[in-house]
């Protein structure tokens with residue numbers, strides 16, 4: 001029963017209840033596959049200058065067209081040459097749930113603001129010719145109506161002319177209002193519709209939400225058709241900023257301040273203001289608590305998309321239903337403002353709320369029970385230093401009987417005993433500290449463990465690997481060198497992987513990239529060394545699924561696909577490029593018995609996390625929308641058999657299963 005806990009709370013699934021790569025926005029059905037293939041082929045010539053931003057963002061141009069210039073057909077927007085502030089706002093919006101396109105959200109999830117600003121600047125700086133306008137064939141009355149709305153508005157209905165904000169030439173206004181010409185009609189329709197439906201939101205004040213509310217469906221069709229049929233003026237650049245701006249909207253947040261968010265409710269205003277917090281004074285108990293909260297990735301689960309940190313309300317999908325995290329800000333009524341240190345300790349140690357009710361182990365208290373009282377007090381001091389946000393906790397929607405207290409109580413009798421990890425005096429202080437971090441606060445086994453039918457970790461196999469539920473990933477065994485074990489790695493390489501997301505033999509991907517991004521990159525050297533010491537000395541198991549099952553035959557179709565789609569980055573012989581593109585020959589992600597992670601990364605693509613040690617990671621494009629199940633199975637069967645690998649082939653049904661929500 002009870003929720004299987006997988007933290008760091010899978011944010012793409014938490015955001016949308018469906019892991020990103022399955023859901024191609026319905027509109028993407030318009031994506032011209034041929035155009036994508038052509039652009040991918042055109043990119044093959046970009047090999048000469050690998051250490052450029054253009055190279056780092058090839059994952060983006062795989063969809064947005066060569067250098068970010070999409071065609072005038074279909075759905076994909078051009079991004080080249082748009083105002084940098086506008087592009088930056090959009091990237092942050094996708095990352096934080098104000099705009100929805102799961103494949104993009106997945107790519108941007110672990111990239112920090114500085115890198116997004118650089119990416120935005122890169123595409124903004126490209127000055128490429130536009131494609132000719134779409135031939136419209138629309139009736140003249142429709143076009144006339146569209147033109148009138150765009151250039152004169154409809155004062156009687158309170159509709160401002162689009163040109164009032166988007167510039168007299170409709171090519172945009174610096175720093176953050178985009179041009180409206182050269183965009184596909186379907187895309188324009190889609191965006192205006194999304195604003196009307198509240199699916200797309202911008203930073204406050206969200207002027208377009210108001211504009212779109214006033215447009216009827218006929219207005220939307222008229223203005224989109226007219227805009228898409230207009231030729232571009234000779235000078236396609238956005239107009240210079242007007243001072244003072246005619247309207248307050250279309251601004252960009254100053255670096256370092258969290259963007260004002262608009263979660264659609266009046267109560268969101270104070271919540272948004274509250275996101276601008278100052279860090280606790282160095283050396284204070286609260287500062288220690290902040291560090292520990294990062295080690296435990298508390299904010300990953302306790303922050304909902306597009307709302308104030310730690311205010312809860314994030315939906316976490318489990319095999320038993322949806323659980324919502326709690327408000328941990330010091331609001332006395334809806335948060336933990338009236339909790340004593342004992343109350344808080346009891347929640348962490350025993351999994352009981354202040355009023356005594358039992359909590360769901362989606363909150364990883366089966367691990368946190370191992371933390372010490374001093375650490376619990378420090379985390380509470382940090383939470384108390386946050387701005388209070390009023391936001392009532394949301395009721396869980398679990399299937400019967402999983403939502404009942406008696407079911408939870410039965411589960412706890414079977415699977416949960418509060419208690420600390422015993423110190424092992426025969427081991428070093430570093431090992432003991434590592435055990436505390438890995439098995440306690442770091443709750444690594446929330447993913448790296450197999451679970452029984454009731455979502456409880458199987459005893460004795462705590463770090464032996466297991467599927468990450470609700471996401472098509474497998475968290476490999478940390479106790480097997482065939483999977484994610486590090487017994488034979490130098491300590492420095494383990495530390496480097498946890499701090500930067502990269503080390504000579506490995507790059508983190510998927511859910512593990514999120515762990516590094518949100519948690520381990522912030523840990524200090526001695527704690528990372530302690531974790532590495534503990535991981536290195538874990539008793540070794542054989543991986544659950546045994547050895548490689550049956551060498552696979554060479555796959556000529558797969559080999560051809562590999563040369564066309566992968567070799568350019570990963571090398572003809574899977575040799576990769578050190579620090580840039582991971583080596584695939586001999587890579588455990590490739591040879592591991594479970595092909596799940598291999599399938600997941602090729603379907604969805606991804607970036608390693610931005611960290612201080614690797615601030616501008618390179619990206620892997622998604623292939624799920626351009627290759628079908630058979631093609632993906634073939635290319636993966638190829639990499640699993642080539643270069644001396646003897647791993648079993650991947651089948652099309654396995655790929656198909658991974659696409660399903």
Ligand code: HEC
Nearest residue numbers: 059060062063076077079087090091101103104107119622
């Ligand atoms: C799988 C295809 C795909 C990939 C890969 C992709 N995008 Fe997108 N992108 C889209 C689609 C589709 C939209 C429109 C989404 C919508 O409906 O709002 C979009 C929208 C955008 C927008 C908003 C454009 C506008 O005019 O408002 C920006 C900016 C953007 N993408 C940048 C990027 C960057 C940067 C990357 C690489 C990190 C990237 N995209 C990767 C498909 C993709």
Ligand code: HEC
Nearest residue numbers: 089160161162165177178191202207208211223247249250
């Ligand atoms: C009051 C100012 C204002 C008016 C009037 C206005 N817009 Fe906008 N529009 C904006 C701003 C600001 C943005 C950028 C929003 C963001 O950051 O997401 C925007 C964005 C857009 C986008 C998104 C472009 C893209 O690449 O995704 C579309 C489409 C759009 N506006 C259409 C229109 C149309 C059509 C009209 C006239 C009917 C109009 N706008 C009138 C301010 C305005």
Ligand code: HEC
Nearest residue numbers: 006007009296297298301324325326347353359360362363
């Ligand atoms: C994997 C997601 C996840 C992580 C990580 C997580 N929590 Fe939670 N937490 C939850 C969920 C879900 C609940 C709600 C449980 C319930 O209502 O039964 C919760 C509840 C709580 C509660 C009880 C609140 C109440 O009103 O009863 C406290 C206290 C808490 N978490 C503190 C923390 C702290 C401190 C951390 C970091 C050390 C943390 N959580 C990390 C998911 C998480």
Ligand code: HEC
Nearest residue numbers: 007008442444447473474475484506507508509511512515
């Ligand atoms: C949200 C689930 C999740 C959590 C929590 C998690 N991991 Fe992972 N981990 C994964 C997945 C999935 C992979 C496989 C993907 C990969 O190789 O990066 C992985 C891979 C790894 C690898 C192998 C990396 C490589 O590429 O060889 C190491 C080492 C590792 N995890 C350590 C840890 C440690 C230590 C913790 C606790 C601090 C932890 N993980 C917590 C999901 C998780």
Ligand code: HEC
Nearest residue numbers: 058507508509565566569582589601606607608618619620
């Ligand atoms: C534009 C360059 C590029 C192309 C083309 C590309 N990849 Fe990647 N690939 C990357 C990058 C960058 C990463 C690291 C991503 C990350 O850490 O999230 C990666 C990661 C991987 C990984 C995970 C490796 C690890 O150690 O975790 C696999 C497997 C993989 N790619 C396979 C493929 C296959 C198969 C293809 C062709 C279908 C392909 N890639 C095409 C750039 C590329």
